[in-house]
Amino acid sequence: MTHHITATREDGAVFEVSYGYGPGRRRLLGCRHCDWQERISYGGARHKGLDHLAQAHGALGSPRMTADAAARRQVVLVMLAGFAVVALILWWAASQG
Ligand SMILES: [Zn+2]
Numbered sequence: 355m356t357h358h359i360t361a362t363r364e365d366g367a368v369f370e371v372s373y374g375y376g377p378g379r380r381r382l383l384g385c386r387h388c389d390w391q392e393r394i395s396y397g398g399a400r401h402k403g404l405d406h407l408a409q410a411h412g413a414l415g416s417p418r419m420t421a422d423a424a425a426r427r428q429v430v431l432v433m434l435a436g437f438a439v440v441a442l443i444l445w446w447a448a449s450q451g
Pocket residue numbers: 385386387388389390406407410411
């Protein structure tokens with residue numbers, strides 16, 4: 355299993371569907387919270403995983419893989435670094451006056 359599709363219920367509980375290659379290189383979705391499994395023969399893995407989480411567990415997720423979370427964190431860090439630089443420049447400019 356290489357990807358995780360997550361969805362969050364109203365009470366904050368997080369549900370997860372694993373997605374990856376099963377036996378015979380078949381793409382396989384598997385729920386971590388019940389015995390639901392589905393073989394994927396063509397696209398829409400995320401959609402099917404989220405569908406299951408919504409219908410069986412009442413959890414809603416954005417159509418993104420968890421793998422994207424690391425990338426999002428990186429973007430946030432870069433933005434924070436940018437703000438820090440701006441703050442430094444403003445502080446420098448203020449100290450010149
Ligand atoms: Zn399930």
